[in-house]
Amino acid sequence: MSLRDCVDFAFNALKGQPIRVSLCVTGIAIGIMAIVVLTALGEGARRYVVNQFMSIGSNLLLVVPGKTETTGAIPGFAGAPHDLTIMDSQAIRRNIRSIQRLAPISMGTETVRYGERRRQVPIVGTTADFLEIRHLRMARGQFLPRGDPQRGAPLVVLGHRVAQELFPDTSPLGQLIRVGNWRMRVIGILAPRGTQLSMDMDDLVLVPVATGMQLLNRHSLYRILLGVRNVSDLETTCGRIVALLTERHGEDDTTCITQGSVVGTFSSILNALTVSLAAIGFISLTVAGIGIMNVMFVAVADRTEEIGLLKALGARSRQILLLFLIEAVILSLAGGMIGLTLGWTIVQGLTTLYPAIPASTPLWASVSAVLVSFAVGVVFGLLPAHRAGRLDPVHALERHAS
Amino acid sequence: MTGELIIDGFMTGAQVIKLKNVSKIYQVGDQPVYALANITEHIKPGEYVAIMGPSGSGKSTLLNVLGCLLRPTEGSYQLNGQEINTLNDSELSKLRQSVIGFIFQSFHLIPRLTAAGNVELPMIFAGIAPQVRQQRVTQALEAVGLTARSHHRPDQLSVGQRQRVVIARATVMNPRLILADEPTGNLDSESGKQILGLLDQLYALGHTLIIVTHDINVAHRAERVLVISDGHIVQRTSSCNLTPESL
Numbered sequence: 001m002s003l004r005d006c007v008d009f010a011f012n013a014l015k016g017q018p019i020r021v022s023l024c025v026t027g028i029a030i031g032i033m034a035i036v037v038l039t040a041l042g043e044g045a046r047r048y049v050v051n052q053f054m055s056i057g058s059n060l061l062l063v064v065p066g067k068t069e070t071t072g073a074i075p076g077f078a079g080a081p082h083d084l085t086i087m088d089s090q091a092i093r094r095n096i097r098s099i100q101r102l103a104p105i106s107m108g109t110e111t112v113r114y115g116e117r118r119r120q121v122p123i124v125g126t127t128a129d130f131l132e133i134r135h136l137r138m139a140r141g142q143f144l145p146r147g148d149p150q151r152g153a154p155l156v157v158l159g160h161r162v163a164q165e166l167f168p169d170t171s172p173l174g175q176l177i178r179v180g181n182w183r184m185r186v187i188g189i190l191a192p193r194g195t196q197l198s199m200d201m202d203d204l205v206l207v208p209v210a211t212g213m214q215l216l217n218r219h220s221l222y223r224i225l226l227g228v229r230n231v232s233d234l235e236t237t238c239g240r241i242v243a244l245l246t247e248r249h250g251e252d253d254t255t256c257i258t259q260g261s262v263v264g265t266f267s268s269i270l271n272a273l274t275v276s277l278a279a280i281g282f283i284s285l286t287v288a289g290i291g292i293m294n295v296m297f298v299a300v301a302d303r304t305e306e307i308g309l310l311k312a313l314g315a316r317s318r319q320i321l322l323l324f325l326i327e328a329v330i331l332s333l334a335g336g337m338i339g340l341t342l343g344w345t346i347v348q349g350l351t352t353l354y355p356a357i358p359a360s361t362p363l364w365a366s367v368s369a370v371l372v373s374f375a376v377g378v379v380f381g382l383l384p385a386h387r388a389g390r391l392d393p394v395h396a397l398e399r400h401a402s
Numbered sequence: 403m404t405g406e407l408i409i410d411g412f413m414t415g416a417q418v419i420k421l422k423n424v425s426k427i428y429q430v431g432d433q434p435v436y437a438l439a440n441i442t443e444h445i446k447p448g449e450y451v452a453i454m455g456p457s458g459s460g461k462s463t464l465l466n467v468l469g470c471l472l473r474p475t476e477g478s479y480q481l482n483g484q485e486i487n488t489l490n491d492s493e494l495s496k497l498r499q500s501v502i503g504f505i506f507q508s509f510h511l512i513p514r515l516t517a518a519g520n521v522e523l524p525m526i527f528a529g530i531a532p533q534v535r536q537q538r539v540t541q542a543l544e545a546v547g548l549t550a551r552s553h554h555r556p557d558q559l560s561v562g563q564r565q566r567v568v569i570a571r572a573t574v575m576n577p578r579l580i581l582a583d584e585p586t587g588n589l590d591s592e593s594g595k596q597i598l599g600l601l602d603q604l605y606a607l608g609h610t611l612i613i614v615t616h617d618i619n620v621a622h623r624a625e626r627v628l629v630i631s632d633g634h635i636v637q638r639t640s641s642c643n644l645t646p647e648s649l
């Protein structure tokens with residue numbers, strides 16, 4: 001008996017049970033669709049985050065005060081590290097030649113006021129290099145001037161939205177605004193940029209780093225952002241920076257994070273998310289598989305007479321087992337194909353609706369969805385098929401109906 | 403004599419049946435039920451044998467043993483010199499496929515398949531190529547006069563036509579041994595006669611025919627009649643000596 005004959009026979013048998021077949025196929029299709037859509041969303045989230053990091057350059061290093069065991073996780077409040085100072089950042093710039101750009105950053109929130117209008121906004125103290133490091137552009141005016149970062153100046157650069165809200169009618173350039181108790185002059189406005197790594201670049205105020213530390217009453221920098229000349233130098237540069245700061249502080253109390261390790265951490269967290277989403281899909285597939293098993297058991301019971309006949313006509317147990325197994329596999333594979341098509345269509349729709357999230361089913365998910373739907377047919381079809389093959393022909397034939 | 407028969411069977415490809423002390427025992431609770439008790443019988447190639455007896459006497463059981471659908475509990479059954487007890491299930495299937503054709507009282511046609519599809523079945527499991535199958539289906543349906551009905555499903559056929567499809571299916575592999583369990587039991591007398599006519603043709607072609615029947619007129623067509631009661635063969639007679647009283 002050729003495979004072709006088996007498939008023909010199985011198809012013919014399935015045609016007679018349109019309702020059972022379509023319910024079964026729907027179950028599997030939903031399971032496969034769930035896998036395809038959920039993994040696409042997980043993968044979309046991962047790509048979104050990775051893209052966010054990559055959009056600000058892959059040659060970035062981050063120096064933060066404090067120490068963590070695991071690279072990648074951003075250190076927080078453990079221990080009482082030495083302050084990370086503007087002098088530290090200058091020392092790094094002087095001593096480490098692989099560094100192309102460097103921006104010390106102080107961070108806080110303050111009230112910004114112009115006339116009657118006031119807003120609570122994030123204040124970022126930094127230097128001229130920040131513009132290039134974060135890939136920002138000016139809408140109008142100047143960015144923070146170059147010069148000695150130790151020296152402050154009462155100058156501000158406004159984020160796009162802050163500028164619009166404080167100055168709905170007039171041009172902000174050259175105007176004096178209040179930041180906390182400080183009177184400062186607006187020298188530039190950023191071009192719209194949107195959110196970058198959860199920092200809304202349109203909703204902040206930039207000041208010179210020394211001014212920022214005074215204004216916000218900070219003793220330590222929030223972090224130092226660095227761009228290296230060659231991506232291949234990232235790791236060694238990190239090592240040198242930590243060594244230098246250790247020497248300066250008398251202890252190893254800073255952490256240097258490479259872009260790659262941050263991306264890697266997020267990426268692996270989100271990969272885990274994708275896999276767990278896939279697992280949910282696989283659970284629903286198992287439920288659908290039990291549905292197939294049920295339908296096949298019913299089919300074997302319904303067609304006992306037929307099985308007895310086939311045996312009398314010389315069909316071997318294995319041939320009958322194969323026939324029923326193929327029926328189960330046809331059900332599950334059909335479900336798999338339909339689920340895959342539906343899933344892809346939904347993912348396509350989602351990416352059209354929400355282009356920001358690059359949802360895309362990973363290849364492994366599509367391939368394993370099909371393989372698993374095949375396997376579901378085999379695994380859950382095996383028991384009923386085995387029962388069919390084992391039926392005693394005389395008993396089976398006695399259940400006559402036709 | 404026996405030796406000659408086996409050689410004869412070998413030469414012509416015909417089957418010879420030798421049952422020796424065959425019993426079929428069912429355990430019902432603790433009680434053994436002898437569906438067949440110590441049957442010893444030889445059937446020659448090309449013979450036409452009718453099996454008669456009251457209901458529950460073991461006729462179907464005997465036919466199922468002869469058709470290798472049931473293994474005897476005790477005793478020996480040789481089909482064309484081959485001891486059935488020594489064959490495994492798959493070898494028995496092979497034997498049923500190539501040597502035995504079944505005709506059932508209740509047809510056992512697959513309702514979703516056409517007449518042609520039903521007739522084709524045994525050849526599918528035998529692994530015969532599709533073109534050959536087509537050709538043989540056509541011939542087999544022609545032989546039973548159903549060429550025009552080949553695409554009809556069983557429920558679109560009269561019972562007599564259904565039984566003719568069954569005969570086409572039973573003969574399509576050209577088996578030497580044809581076993582029929584009350585083939586006319588579900589038919590009106592006219593269709594019954596048609597079926598018996600077809601069986602006569604098979605007999606004339608040299609098939610060995612064993613037919614279980616309650617109908618003495620049917621039994622008259624056979625050469626020989628075995629009468630069974632309670633699992634024993636109680637009478638062996640030529641069909642011309644058969645009278646209603648002898649049952």
Ligand SMILES: Nc1ncnc2c1ncn2[C@@H]1O[C@H](COP(=O)(O)OP(=O)(O)OP(=O)(O)O)[C@@H](O)[C@H]1O
Nearest residue numbers: 428430435436437456457458459460461462463464
């Ligand atoms: N699976 C079984 N389990 C127990 N007893 C059985 C089984 N099959 C058959 N028998 C018994 O064996 C005996 C012979 O049954 P069989 O079907 O051969 O009778 P039969 O002569 O064909 O009867 P009928 O003319 O009614 O078809 C009966 O007494 C029956 O009850």
Ligand SMILES: [Mg+2]
Nearest residue numbers: 461462463583
């Ligand atoms: Mg019977």
